Amino acid sequence: MKLAIEVKGLTKTFGSFTAVNQVDMRIPENMVYGFLGPNGSGKTTAIRMMCGLLEPTAGEITVLGMQIPARTEAIRQQVGYMTQRFSMYGDLTVEQNLDFIGKIMGVTGKHLKRRKEEVKEQFNLQSFTSFLAGELSGGQKRRLALAAATIHKPRLLLLDEPTSEVDPNTRRDFWDQLFTMCDQGATILVTTHLMDEAERCHHLAIINDGIKVADGSPAALKSDLAAAIVEVKSPRPAQIKSHLHSLTPVISVTQVGMLLRVMVDPQLASPLEWLSKELASFVDVEIRTSSPSIEDVFVMATRKMSRDAEHGN
């Protein structure tokens, strides 16, 4: 199995603050690899180091078999990077932006002309060709950025929140495009805050406070979840919620309409019975077990760390 990205002990500090802390990652070629984590957990910082835009404080990075920083320039020719913040030229048109990036990435002449047409069609930009990039809507800007990042058919795509601000239908098209590119041999590292997108990845890594806290396929992560999920349905969820919060074995409670999704300590022999007993005083309560979702995995992974940290201090 060839690795598209391999990082060992990757660390980045800004002053006394550690944004990325001893992260190891092995991303095999030819897969869509999801990178999850709460705001400020260090995703963008990690990706920037993988592009050679930030110098790691410690650690080793190998991208497409080449070391950073020694081979950074060679790597850049085969990598497409989509920044989290919109970074195309707002005062240039869609066409001019694509033209510029294409030429800089070494796509020229007839080939460039063809690739421009292809990406415009792929990302539904044909009708915006002569629009100024700065005047596009949020989702259209993202589409332009992704088109630009893929114009040179990179072997590795680093996408930092490519679908924020993108509507659901466009998001589906987006992901279809990602899988198509993956089928054609590309490797894709993508950060997202959307759980349905995380679910679609071949593999996930979750980072919290700069530390990698989970790593595996979505299915494996769910089955390995160290918590039981119980759903509680009630006409008055608010009261039950505050009661549940006071119980130690309850890890988290999420309200979905009338439904409460309760994550319970797996040490309990029978979570269902235990909860029924605890909630005996409430009327009209339905309780049933449920299977874990990626969101549960995310909540669990990013929560545990902060608890551990509290204990540590």
Added chain:
Amino acid sequence: MATNGLRASSIRTLAVCKKEVLHLVRDRLTFGMVVMIPLIQLVLFGYTINTDVRDVPAAVADSLENSFSRQLVMDLQASQVLDFRRTVHSPQELEQLIASGEVSAGVYIPPDAENRYYTGDRPYAQILIDGSDTVLAAAVTSLARFPFLPGGVVSNRSQAPGLSTRLLYNPEKRAALFTVPGLLGVILTMTMIMFTSIAIVRERERGNMELLIATPIKNIELMVGKITPYIGIGLVQVSIILFLGVLLFQIPVAGKLVSIFIACLIFILANLTLGLIISTLARNQLAAMQMFIFVFLPSMLLSGFMFPFVAMPKIAQQLAEVLPLTHFLRIIRGIILRNQPLSVVWEDLAFLLLFALFFLIISTIRFRKRLE
């Protein structure tokens, strides 16, 4: 492989160049400045800065009182620099008048003035000057070299009045002739450094930098691509200034156009690379502007544009030698005013070329394709 690399390199450089032109075309303000700055500055400076001093109020104390002294006073009056309004009897009274501000200059003619003139060992008259206005003082001081020819003047007058004095004190034309070539340098310094000093920092501020430096573009390609469009802009400005200079101030440029444009081109390069280094140093556009002023002010004050270079203290002169404008003023005044060929000013040209090369290399080395 090598030719391939060169081809790819020139394609990238041209792409940056084209992008900069597109920014420029889109940015009406900057585009307007390209034309308006030369226009406004030329009209403002050309008409208002008038270093020709005329009709300075003056008094005379004539202790000789004969035809020699009367002729001297008349000739001085005819020079148009001094305007005698009072006649007094002693040097002390002259000083009092100057101290009170009634006149700015006084001429004392001692009783033995005629003797002194013919023996030639001592000054035959003394001019007292109010030194508080330096420009005025400089003009009056220059009267020390006043070509006074007693006796001969009368016959001169009848044929060509004031012939000997007109040469030195010919107003209007002299100021514009001196100012306009200087303005060429000042305007180029101002616009060229200003434009490029924000060239890179702007990409940083607008968030384009993260994308740009994640591409395989090389530093030198970025630098050269960024400044190239401004060479064209600079030459357009030179054309505007020369055209207006000829039209409004009758600056004699015919026959020297090639030399002028070559000198300007080299000077433009020097300023563009200076702006470029500012742009790689500054964190934001405001900082870039501050650094620009830090360079621009000394250029205005020390280069010899505002004040005569030779009159400055040694240390200021040495400092001024570092500034491109100092060298350019020497070159361009030489070409326009004294008809010098480029070969005479080759040292200054070489300095500007080396200056440009030096800062291009420094900015290329200094620029890091990093976000930190």
